Amino acid sequence: PQLRALHWRKVPPTRLDGSVWKQLPSDEVTVDEQELKKLFTMKPIGLKKNLPTAAVSAAADTNKKVMLLDMKRSNQIQITLAKFKPATNAQVREAILKLDESMIRQENLPQLRDCAPTAEEQEMLQKYIDGEPSDRLQPAEQFLLEMASVLRLGPRLQCFNSKLGFAARYSDCQAQVSAVSNAVKAVRSSRVLRTLLALLLKCGNV
Numbered sequence: 001p002q003l004r005a006l007h008w009r010k011v012p013p014t015r016l017d018g019s020v021w022k023q024l025p026s027d028e029v030t031v032d033e034q035e036l037k038k039l040f041t042m043k044p045i046g047l048k049k050n051l052p053t054a055a056v057s058a059a060a061d062t063n064k065k066v067m068l069l070d071m072k073r074s075n076q077i078q079i080t081l082a083k084f085k086p087a088t089n090a091q092v093r094e095a096i097l098k099l100d101e102s103m104i105r106q107e108n109l110p111q112l113r114d115c116a117p118t119a120e121e122q123e124m125l126q127k128y129i130d131g132e133p134s135d136r137l138q139p140a141e142q143f144l145l146e147m148a149s150v151l152r153l154g155p156r157l158q159c160f161n162s163k164l165g166f167a168a169r170y171s172d173c174q175a176q177v178s179a180v181s182n183a184v185k186a187v188r189s190s191r192v193l194r195t196l197l198a199l200l201l202k203c204g205n206v
Contacts, residue, residue: 067138068124077140080111089146096150099160106164109157116153117144 067074084092087103095103096112104112117125125145128137134145147153187193 065138066128066132066136066141068128068141069121069138069144074138074140077115077143080108080115081139081143083108083111089143092143093146093150096153096156096160099163101164104160106161109161109164113154113157115143115147116157117148122148 069077081089084103087095092103094100121144125137125141125148128134129145134142137145150156
């Protein structure tokens with residue numbers, strides 16, 4: 001049987017020392033697993049034949065995807081998602097974490113930044129998944145939920161943008177530095193300029 005999801009983050013073993021988790025009397029605690037499964041097993045949802053119309057409608061509503069965002073925001077996110085098909089939300093998240101240039105191009109980054117979940121959206125999504133499974137959410141909401149798990153998403157995307165644009169900016173700077181360097185060499189080697197400066201000096205000393 002499928003149990004309801006328990007949403008928590010595992011504490012790494014390296015952080016157990018000195019924490020309350022290390023001090024818990026685990027050997028003294030027992031759990032009735034059968035009773036636990038009985039209480040938290042998810043009941044399968046299915047439609048039976050010859051159900052009344054109202055019952056069929058209620059079951060259909062249960063399977064309907066839940067939209068928490070407004071339509072404009074949802075459309076904005078789904079347009080961005082279409083650029084990464086057939087990649088899944090998890091694969092896009094992994095590409096961001098790894099700064100994977102094979103999946104994410106520089107022109108995609110502004111759109112990803114615009115699709116980063118706000119604090120209000122994160123709070124709204126968290127409240128929902130505390131009581132309901134996340135797979136009932138619309139694709140846009142599921143994408144925001146995936147992005148919310150990326151630590152420092154905004155700064156990470158900015159770093160990614162710097163990484164992708166470094167070669168072009170370096171080339172531009174190199175061309176400008178080269179132009180200035182050539183101009184300096186031309187000025188310093190100009191006999192006409194030296195003659196003109198000598199003339200100005202004499203005129204000034206009169």
